[in-house]
Amino acid sequence: MDISTLGKIAVQGPDAAEFLDRVYVNGFAKLPVGRARYGVMLRDDGIVFDDGTATRVGGQHFFMTTSTARAADVMSRLEFLLDTAWPNLRVSVTSVSDEWAAMSVAGPKSRDILAAAFADLDVSNDALPHMGLLEGRYRERPLRIIRLSFSGERAYEIYVGATVGREAWCHLLDAGALFGLKPYGIEALGALRVEKGHVAGPEIDGRTTLDDLGLRRMEGKRSGFVGEVLGRREAFSDPERPRLVGLRCVEDGKRLRGGAILFRPNEPGQGHGLGRITSTTYSPTLDAWVGLGLLASSAAQEGAEFIAHYPLKGEAVRARVVSPTFLDPKGDWFHG
Incomplete structure (x- = not known):
């Protein structure tokens, strides 16, 4: 490159x-x-x-x-x-x-x-x-x-x-x-x-x-x-400040989008939500759409699910909070 x-x-x-x-x-x-x-x-x-x-x-x-x-x-x-x-x-x-x-x-x-x-x-x-x-x-x-x-x-x-x-x-x-x-x-x-x-x-x-x-x-x-x-x-x-999280789309056939607002599943898609998606990609290795986001610390528990609402296209997709390091968490690939 x-x-x-x-x-x-x-x-x-x-x-x-x-x-x-x-x-x-x-x-x-x-x-x-x-x-x-x-x-x-x-x-x-x-x-x-x-x-x-x-x-x-x-x-x-x-x-x-x-x-x-x-x-x-x-x-x-x-x-x-x-x-x-x-x-x-x-x-x-x-x-x-x-x-x-x-x-x-x-x-x-x-x-x-x-x-x-x-x-x-x-x-x-x-x-x-x-x-x-x-x-x-x-x-x-x-x-x-x-x-x-x-x-x-x-x-x-x-x-x-x-x-x-x-x-x-x-x-x-x-x-x-x-x-x-x-x-x-x-x-x-x-x-x-x-x-x-x-x-x-x-x-x-x-x-x-x-x-x-x-x-x-x-x-x-x-x-x-x-x-x-x-x-x-x-x-x-402040415990409500956002912190970096990983996000994985859990709906087949749908994708995550950068800029989407994160809401709890039982909340309407209005207002500022609890955070936002900052970067997304389709991962060929994981065969899933994944992304990084900034989510209120008090809500950022791994395994929690949120609705990623993208108002420009009227999309609402379920996403699960995971580790932001999706692959090789120990760094074995670039060592040795």
Whole structure:
């Protein structure tokens, strides 16, 4: 999959790790060189702003990726914080989005494909574990392979100098032909990430908190990051606030729709309901329509059934609350 649209930012300087510790809710100061970490940023008011990864390329050099939609916003935010909140930090942030072409190879045979495409590199599990970084050269251009997954499958993100991006793409397709490698698009990725329970734009919509999305554990016992104080407001602990749930359609021949409002079965489909569906997909593996939603915590018990009302089409479908991780809950597929 072409992932060149992701935002890419070089964070460099003696205080680069300290800077990321303040920007993300989870810590990066102790991240070893050659390792990547998923991170979440908050706005000043404690609402989730964006998610992405940061990879430690060197002791004072991190390679940050952002969501496509928020690439410019995150870059502007980082510059603003350095100019106004922490001008004493010795850090530079540089957008390198146009310098790197990027593509993701995912699936059970992804390692075999990389080994065939880059025969001079060791892509074994020991050399390139999950959340690891491997650097090399391709056509005399810098090459970075970061092993991380947003699809639930074993996956690798491959970054190469933009001038040879198309050539690298074709090279991967040729090397992967014997393994059945096929390009896939954003809708396929969306289906995979919903099955895995990964939050994305429909869930990070400017209204949700760490608790809402089940990400509070990332914070641990840390303090001093943007959004920490206001993120602990009493209103954000209200038991009626929505939290992330999985939903499965329980009516044959019907589907779930993003934006549908969730009501108890004995309540009329009027008003704001108890929550909403944020993302849906048909799961070929489960042979069912599944989705992610935000449902009032007091009502979000697994096994409970709700009516998903979609007023634009006058549809009402029964859905059952399940775990938001529909497949491989232990993560065996992308480890090893």
